Amino acid sequence: MKKYEIYRNIRKRAMILGLPISLFALLIVSVIGSMLVIIFSFSLGVIVALLLFNALLFGALAQWVKNPQLLSIQKVFPKTISNKRISPLSYA
Numbered sequence: 001m002k003k004y005e006i007y008r009n010i011r012k013r014a015m016i017l018g019l020p021i022s023l024f025a026l027l028i029v030s031v032i033g034s035m036l037v038i039i040f041s042f043s044l045g046v047i048v049a050l051l052l053f054n055a056l057l058f059g060a061l062a063q064w065v066k067n068p069q070l071l072s073i074q075k076v077f078p079k080t081i082s083n084k085r086i087s088p089l090s091y092a
Contacts, residue, residue: 018062018065019065023065026061030057034050034051034054037050
């Protein structure tokens with residue numbers, strides 16, 4: 001009988017098809033949008049283009065998950081906010 005290992009780190013980073021939940025949701029929104037475009041403009045060129053676009057999007061997102069330094073997003077806010085004067089000069 002086959003034994004399955006228990007995945008206990010689900011809270012650390014849940015993955016669906018190798019993508020985090022937010023990127024998987026982006027992929028699904030793209031797929032649903034593509035289906036709507038296919039339904040309302042039925043042509044072979046559109047179908048092939050949208051299938052290719054969704055495959056490339058999945059590949060790009062999967063590569064981004066493997067190597068997140070490619071599109072590094074810097075934090076806007078500093079770690080700490082303080083009212084302490086930076087300058088040692090006294091203005092009073």
